[in-house]
Amino acid sequence: MDAEEKTRAESGLFDWSRLSNYVAIVVLVISFSVSLWRVYRVQEVEQSDQVATIRVVHWQLEAGFREAFDDIARRFERVYLEETGQPVRVVQNAISERVYKQYVQTQGIGRSLPDLVQLGREEAGSVPRFFISNTEDVQKPNPYNRGTDLEDVPWMDTYMDGMVGSVDQADLEYYGAASSTLSIRMFYNRELLQAAFGLDEPPSNYRAFLDLCRRFGEWAQREGRADLMAVAASQFQASVFRSMRAATLLDLILENDRDFDGFFGGNDEVLLAYAAGDFDFYDERIRADQMTVANLTKYFSPGFMAMDRMEAQFRFTQGKALFCASGSWDAMSFNSQVDFPMGICDFPYPDSSDPEFGQYVRGRVSEANAPAVFRLAVSKFSEHPDIALRFLQFLTSRENNQRFNHLSRWPPVIKGAQSHPLMQPFVRKPEGFWSGDVHRVVGNGPATAAFSQANWELVEHKIDYDGFAQMMEDEMPRALAQEFERLLNTEWEERLAQEMALSHQLAGYAFGKTWGTDQPVPERVQSKMIYLWEMRMRRYRNSYRLLEWDKLLEEGAPKAREIQQHIKIDLKRKQS
Amino acid sequence: MLMRALPLVLCLSAATLLAQEPPAELLGRAWTEYGLQAFSNADGLFAQVAESERASQEERWQARMGRAFITHYQMPGRDPQAAISQYEALLQEVDERDLWRGQILGRLADCYMEIVPAQVDKARSLYEQALSALPDDSPLVQETMLRLLSSYLQRPDSEEIALGLQSAAEMAPRFVGTPFASVFHGMRAEMAFFIGDYSALADALDAQYRAGISNVRVKEVVLFRLARINEVALGHYDRAEAYYRLLASEVPSSQKAHFATLRADELKNGQLDSDYAPPLSTRVEDRMVKEKPDGR
Numbered sequence: 100m101d102a103e104e105k106t107r108a109e110s111g112l113f114d115w116s117r118l119s120n121y122v123a124i125v126v127l128v129i130s131f132s133v134s135l136w137r138v139y140r141v142q143e144v145e146q147s148d149q150v151a152t153i154r155v156v157h158w159q160l161e162a163g164f165r166e167a168f169d170d171i172a173r174r175f176e177r178v179y180l181e182e183t184g185q186p187v188r189v190v191q192n193a194i195s196e197r198v199y200k201q202y203v204q205t206q207g208i209g210r211s212l213p214d215l216v217q218l219g220r221e222e223a224g225s226v227p228r229f230f231i232s233n234t235e236d237v238q239k240p241n242p243y244n245r246g247t248d249l250e251d252v253p254w255m256d257t258y259m260d261g262m263v264g265s266v267d268q269a270d271l272e273y274y275g276a277a278s279s280t281l282s283i284r285m286f287y288n289r290e291l292l293q294a295a296f297g298l299d300e301p302p303s304n305y306r307a308f309l310d311l312c313r314r315f316g317e318w319a320q321r322e323g324r325a326d327l328m329a330v331a332a333s334q335f336q337a338s339v340f341r342s343m344r345a346a347t348l349l350d351l352i353l354e355n356d357r358d359f360d361g362f363f364g365g366n367d368e369v370l371l372a373y374a375a376g377d378f379d380f381y382d383e384r385i386r387a388d389q390m391t392v393a394n395l396t397k398y399f400s401p402g403f404m405a406m407d408r409m410e411a412q413f414r415f416t417q418g419k420a421l422f423c424a425s426g427s428w429d430a431m432s433f434n435s436q437v438d439f440p441m442g443i444c445d446f447p448y449p450d451s452s453d454p455e456f457g458q459y460v461r462g463r464v465s466e467a468n469a470p471a472v473f474r475l476a477v478s479k480f481s482e483h484p485d486i487a488l489r490f491l492q493f494l495t496s497r498e499n500n501q502r503f504n505h506l507s508r509w510p511p512v513i514k515g516a517q518s519h520p521l522m523q524p525f526v527r528k529p530e531g532f533w534s535g536d537v538h539r540v541v542g543n544g545p546a547t548a549a550f551s552q553a554n555w556e557l558v559e560h561k562i563d564y565d566g567f568a569q570m571m572e573d574e575m576p577r578a579l580a581q582e583f584e585r586l587l588n589t590e591w592e593e594r595l596a597q598e599m600a601l602s603h604q605l606a607g608y609a610f611g612k613t614w615g616t617d618q619p620v621p622e623r624v625q626s627k628m629i630y631l632w633e634m635r636m637r638r639y640r641n642s643y644r645l646l647e648w649d650k651l652l653e654e655g656a657p658k659a660r661e662i663q664q665h666i667k668i669d670l671k672r673k674q675s
Numbered sequence: 676m677l678m679r680a681l682p683l684v685l686c687l688s689a690a691t692l693l694a695q696e697p698p699a700e701l702l703g704r705a706w707t708e709y710g711l712q713a714f715s716n717a718d719g720l721f722a723q724v725a726e727s728e729r730a731s732q733e734e735r736w737q738a739r740m741g742r743a744f745i746t747h748y749q750m751p752g753r754d755p756q757a758a759i760s761q762y763e764a765l766l767q768e769v770d771e772r773d774l775w776r777g778q779i780l781g782r783l784a785d786c787y788m789e790i791v792p793a794q795v796d797k798a799r800s801l802y803e804q805a806l807s808a809l810p811d812d813s814p815l816v817q818e819t820m821l822r823l824l825s826s827y828l829q830r831p832d833s834e835e836i837a838l839g840l841q842s843a844a845e846m847a848p849r850f851v852g853t854p855f856a857s858v859f860h861g862m863r864a865e866m867a868f869f870i871g872d873y874s875a876l877a878d879a880l881d882a883q884y885r886a887g888i889s890n891v892r893v894k895e896v897v898l899f900r901l902a903r904i905n906e907v908a909l910g911h912y913d914r915a916e917a918y919y920r921l922l923a924s925e926v927p928s929s930q931k932a933h934f935a936t937l938r939a940d941e942l943k944n945g946q947l948d949s950d951y952a953p954p955l956s957t958r959v960e961d962r963m964v965k966e967k968p969d970g971r
Contacts, residue, residue: 236704360896602748606740607817609774649831
């Protein structure tokens with residue numbers, strides 16, 4: 100006993116600091132015990148011999164999503180009991196997107212993945228290893244569409260996209276089924292719009308919309324509301340607002356589309372057209388494409404490119420901004436967070452009457468290829484794969500898909516399923532045209548880096564469009580030379596990777612009959628070989644590119660010569 | 676003591692043998708692992724079969740073939756040069772006219788195409804040998820012919836590609852009605868495009884479409900190309916209209932379906948200069964100027 104304690108004991112004073120330690124220990128023990136008890140109870144329920152449990156893991160933490168999923172799960176439990184007399188329990192577990200990929204990978208390796216797993220964040224090539232293919236099932240009708248006009252329709256054909264998003268590119272089989280789709284729209288604060296302009300809806304005309312954003316700043320200043328801004332934005336929203344671009348590049352695309360497939364951008368045609376002098380970045384159509392968004396970013400808050408996405412969204416939901424833009428997945432969250440009447444509308448695209456861009460506008464960009472999302476697949480480690488598959492079929496029947504998406508406020512993915520009224524503005528619009536990344540040959544290469552840098556300066560209005568074009572012109576010869584080299588190598592490597600997949604099918608064809616229980620179905624082997632060849636045919640283009648490149652050099656095309664100076668590899672040694 | 680222990684040893688040996696996986700199952704698992712690109716797992720399983728006394732001669736041969744495939748195709752670390760000697764050793768042990776012999780000759784030819792620099796002539800000769808070895812009714816005959824054709828796309832040489840087109844014309848009857856017909860015409864289309872023969876390109880793409888395309892994205896591209904080539908390069912506007920309509924009806928999920936419908940309507944009404952695409956009239960004038968000197 101030290102002197103202080105001795106003094107305290109002699110004086111009869113109570114040691115309060117020691118008591119707080121005891122209290123902390125008691126609280127800790129109680130908390131730990133309660134946690135243990137809860138874990139035990141959950142495990143007891145899940146591991147009950149009487150009830151088959153289907154565990155589902157996903158990363159959708161948006162408001163309302165889990166509640167909607169629970170509702171469908173409870174309905175399935177009831178229907179399954181009626182159909183089979185057997186009880187079943189569906190338990191969902193939402194995991195943060197930040198750790199989701201690692202979770203799936205480690206649980207897969209540990210052979211402990213739950214029954215149903217949301218796909219889309221896994222390691223490339225891991226789907227066939229960890230999940231059960233449902234190729235046969237998607238070709239049969241979904242039994243939960245019985246009694247509807249989809250009764251005899253193959254499950255895959257009940258999807259708006261024909262279920263193409265469920266095909267795994269590693270082994271060309273179908274895995275899982277998606278439940279929703281997505282689109283991008285603009286959110287607005289109806290209260291502020293009413294207060295500033297007496298309007299219920301923003302104008303659908305691009306120029307009128309820009310003018311309204313300008314006048315909103317003036318109004319806020321007059322009202323002494325320096326905290327208000329026209330558009331809540333960050334770097335994320337700046338990219339989202341690129342959805343407001345019209346199809347101003349279509350003529351440029353079709354003019355330079357050498358193989359007539361309708362694509363120009365992200366391919367060799369960009370290199371060949373640029374090197375031939377067929378287009379440059381002073382082209383008025385590219386100017387129109389770029390300036391559509393740059394005209395709007397004048398009304399973003401200063402320094403928005405350095406701002407966090409959530410911070411920008413928070414400003415909108417706090418009523419500090421008139422507009423914000425995001426995807427359908429955020430609609431429910433926004434709706435539940437705002438305490439003002441919120442509206443959702445399509446972007447005000449420039450149209451053919453636009454005084455500056457009108458002559459280049461061919462219409463809006465089509466949303467026909469909107470992707471299917473929230474794809475769940477049955478894990479190979481599921482103890483009840485048949486029930487898990489049945490749940491997927493239940494979730495994606497027209498009736499239940501409508502109900503699920505109605506509750507979660509996401510756009511449905513099954514033909515004929517109706518959206519919730521909040522989702523009506525998100526219904527995809529297939530009418531329209533297309534655009535392209537006319538600044539690059541390959542993905543994530545030096546041309547993309549040059550474009551991002553110049554675009555950053557442009558949308559922050561540190562340079563004007565001519566400055567943007569000059570930056571691009573300065574960088575493109577070097578960047579395109581590097582991308583050309585990369586393209587030649589990539590095509591070769593991609594074809595070899597396909598060759599590996601093809602070799603597996605060739606082995607299956609030649610030896611499959613001797614593989615015991617792993618014997619493949621010959622028709623499937625053959626159809627996979629054909630599918631692989633269909634994909635492979637266009638991977639012999641290096642010889643074409645080199646032929647065209649030689650022609651450009653022989654003709655003395657100045658830009659081709661400039662690019663050639665930056666090419667480090669020996670093109671003569673390259674082969675297809 | 677020894678007499679008493681013997682039955683026990685025999686029983687234990689029998690149990691061990693029974694507990695071992697049959698070679699056929701091991702081979703199935705090995706190829707599955709190979710398909711999943713788990714090459715070390717696959718190699719281990721192939722090695723077990725190759726060394727197993729329970730495996731038949733054919734099973735052991737197949738296991739060695741699997742190991743040669745791994746040498747040839749594993750990524751990273753593929754080594755077609757090293758695979759050549761493995762394939763050649765396997766070749767010594769198969770019959771003259773056999774599916775497996777054709778398979779090895781085909782892979783051997785692939786190796787000569789993939790080494791740097793490629794030995795294209797050697798590869799073509801091996802593909803021809805593979806075609807002679809394969810049973811006539813095997814789909815691998817068409818698959819091997821596709822590989823032979825692709826050898827003409829290896830070098831940036833217009834004359835060689837034109838030779839490939841000729842070779843394709845000779846092979847065409849052997850593809851009629853086969854599952855690979857569509858792919859064959861697709862390959863022809865690539866050759867025609869490389870040398871700028873748009874008439875042959877349109878013909879090949881049309882044949883590709885008619886033979887049936889399984890991948891909807893490939894079908895989308897083929898129909899759009901057919902419409903645009905007929906419209907822009909060949910001036911066959913009625914055909915262009917028909918292909919645009921096929922695209923809109925058969926691939927409604929295409930981003931180009933809306934454009935296809937609009938353009939088909941314009942062409943039907945005789946409107947050459949589209950409201951949605953670059954004007955055609957200047958191209959038509961250019962084509963007429965080019966055609967006049969030849970008297971066509």
